[in-house]
Amino acid sequence: MPRHLHDRVAIITGGGAGLGRSHSLELARQGARVVVNDLGPGAGEVAHEIRAAGGEAIEFVGDVTRPQDMQDLAALAIERFGGIDILVNNAGILRDRSFAKMSLEDFRLVLDVHVMGAVHATQAVWGHMQSRGYGRIVMTTSSSGLYGNFGQANYSAAKMALVGLMQTLSLEGAKHGIRVNCLAPTALTAMTDGLLDEDAARLLAPECVSPGLVALVAESAPTRLILLAGAGSFEAADITMTHGVYLGGTHDPVEQLCARIDELRARADMLVPASAWEQARHEIAKAREFTGAVTGQATVARPVQAAQSIPREGGGEWPATPQGQGPRRTG
Numbered sequence: 456m457p458r459h460l461h462d463r464v465a466i467i468t469g470g471g472a473g474l475g476r477s478h479s480l481e482l483a484r485q486g487a488r489v490v491v492n493d494l495g496p497g498a499g500e501v502a503h504e505i506r507a508a509g510g511e512a513i514e515f516v517g518d519v520t521r522p523q524d525m526q527d528l529a530a531l532a533i534e535r536f537g538g539i540d541i542l543v544n545n546a547g548i549l550r551d552r553s554f555a556k557m558s559l560e561d562f563r564l565v566l567d568v569h570v571m572g573a574v575h576a577t578q579a580v581w582g583h584m585q586s587r588g589y590g591r592i593v594m595t596t597s598s599s600g601l602y603g604n605f606g607q608a609n610y611s612a613a614k615m616a617l618v619g620l621m622q623t624l625s626l627e628g629a630k631h632g633i634r635v636n637c638l639a640p641t642a643l644t645a646m647t648d649g650l651l652d653e654d655a656a657r658l659l660a661p662e663c664v665s666p667g668l669v670a671l672v673a674e675s676a677p678t679r680l681i682l683l684a685g686a687g688s689f690e691a692a693d694i695t696m697t698h699g700v701y702l703g704g705t706h707d708p709v710e711q712l713c714a715r716i717d718e719l720r721a722r723a724d725m726l727v728p729a730s731a732w733e734q735a736r737h738e739i740a741k742a743r744e745f746t747g748a749v750t751g752q753a754t755v756a757r758p759v760q761a762a763q764s765i766p767r768e769g770g771g772e773w774p775a776t777p778q779g780q781g782p783r784r785t786g
């Protein structure tokens with residue numbers, strides 16, 4: 456069996472149980488030297504399990520919400536294993552309640568663990584990865600963030616924040632060889648215990664997700680992929696933009712807009728913008744296309760080619776899409 460991570464050094468937060476344990480064991484099986492982080496003894500137990508199976512691992516007991524802990528975690532990995540190639544932001548908690556009953560403390564705590572925890576760990580390795588010109592980082596998101604889930608407003612907000620973090624870090628990391636992706640797993644763990652029926656639980660072993668994690672941190676890893684994984688299946692999610700409608704020439708844009716919501720949501724030829732600028736580019740290009748041609752009639756936008764550069768009011772140009780990529784089209 457090829458070992459995809461031979462001699463790579465991986466840090467995994469929340470690696471002492473559930474998906475984190477499964478990921479840690481799989482990273483080690485693939486040849487990585489693993490630093491297992493968790494809040495308690497689980498970190499040491501998983502590191503021991505890896506060593507007992509002939510792999511290399513050490514534990515670090517620490518809290519992702521504490522920036523200094525994450526700095527110490529990174530320093531330990533460098534001291535013991537000589538560098539850091541991979542960071543898996545996996546630590547997480549739930550504080551589920553309907554929004555009406557959710558306390559601000561619980562909302563903040565969930566954001567703190569998932570979002571700031573990932574920020575602290577990522578910040579601790581970022582400069583190191585930049586200077587080495589190599590890095591693989593995974594944010595653990597969730598379908599609860601991507602698609603919503605009753606009773607999880609705090610968790611959904613946190614998990615979607617990680618998608619935004621990944622989107623921008625993948626752009627900023629590209630020229631330094633740092634690839635950043637998201638993993639949205641489904642698995643039976645302490646977090647989901649009791650929520651799944653017996654048959655579903657049997658299918659949703661954490662071990663079915665971890666091959667997806669390896670693909671996201673391998674040398675050949677993609678960047679900016681949101682990978683969904685569960686029960687042996689893998690899917691991708693995208694943040695898309697429709698072509699929409701142009702109403703700039705109409706006298707009653709509010710009325711038009713209210714009447715044409717379904718039209719602007721039409722999914723044919725949806726775009727996957729390569730960066731935030733694509734919205735402005737798309738809108739400016741549409742406005743240019745219709746300016747002068749529209750005489751008070753609303754017009755449906757046709758697909759437009761993104762201009763190479765668009766002069767900005769007050770001088771300058773909107774930056775070209777990073778890496779020269781235009782938007783991807785779906786369908």
Ligand SMILES: NC(=O)c1ccc[n+]([C@@H]2O[C@H](COP(=O)([O-])OP(=O)(O)OC[C@H]3O[C@@H](n4cnc5c(N)ncnc54)[C@H](O)[C@@H]3O)[C@@H](O)[C@H]2O)c1
Nearest residue numbers: 469472473474518519545546547597640641642644645646
């Ligand atoms: N299980 C699922 O179906 C599912 C679905 C979507 C996303 N996720 C995400 O996957 C990740 C792993 O979840 P899991 O299902 O294995 O849950 P889990 O509860 O089994 O494991 C989470 C681990 O994170 C650790 N942890 C919690 N707070 C921490 C902190 N402050 N510092 C360090 N470690 C901390 C816990 O001690 C635990 O070992 C989480 O980010 C979770 O949100 C899981």
